[in-house]
Amino acid sequence: MVFTLAPTxxxxxxxLRRNVGVTQEQAARTLDIAVSTVRNWEAGRTTPTLTFTQTRILMELYQASITELENAFAETLTRTRNPE
Incomplete structure (x- = not known):
């Protein structure tokens, strides 16, 4: 019997990260933070506390405006805390 998992x-x-082809490891290295920090953001366990410079770097890395980043983090929190 073969089981296949539906793609997440x-x-x-x-x-945002996946759309630009960046791994969690690459994002962490670029921002000079732990990979677990990026994982926690994506799981909705924590929210970023970034410096201005790190925020600018994240915007460039993810090719997103500050508003797009805010909306993405808000969506992550909403969907992970209130699953459908």
Whole structure:
């Protein structure tokens, strides 16, 4: 018997990262933070506390405006805390 898992739909901040083809490890290295920090953001366990410079770098890395980042983090929190 073979089991296949449906692909996980990316949403929120994870979707922004995946859309530009960046791994969690690459994002963490670029921002000089732990990979577990990026994982926690994407799981909705924590929200970022970034410096201005890190925020600018994240915007460039994810090719997103500050509003798009805010919306992505808000979507992550909403969907992980209130699953459908």
């Amino acid at each position: 739909e990316a949403f929120g901040i994870q979707a």
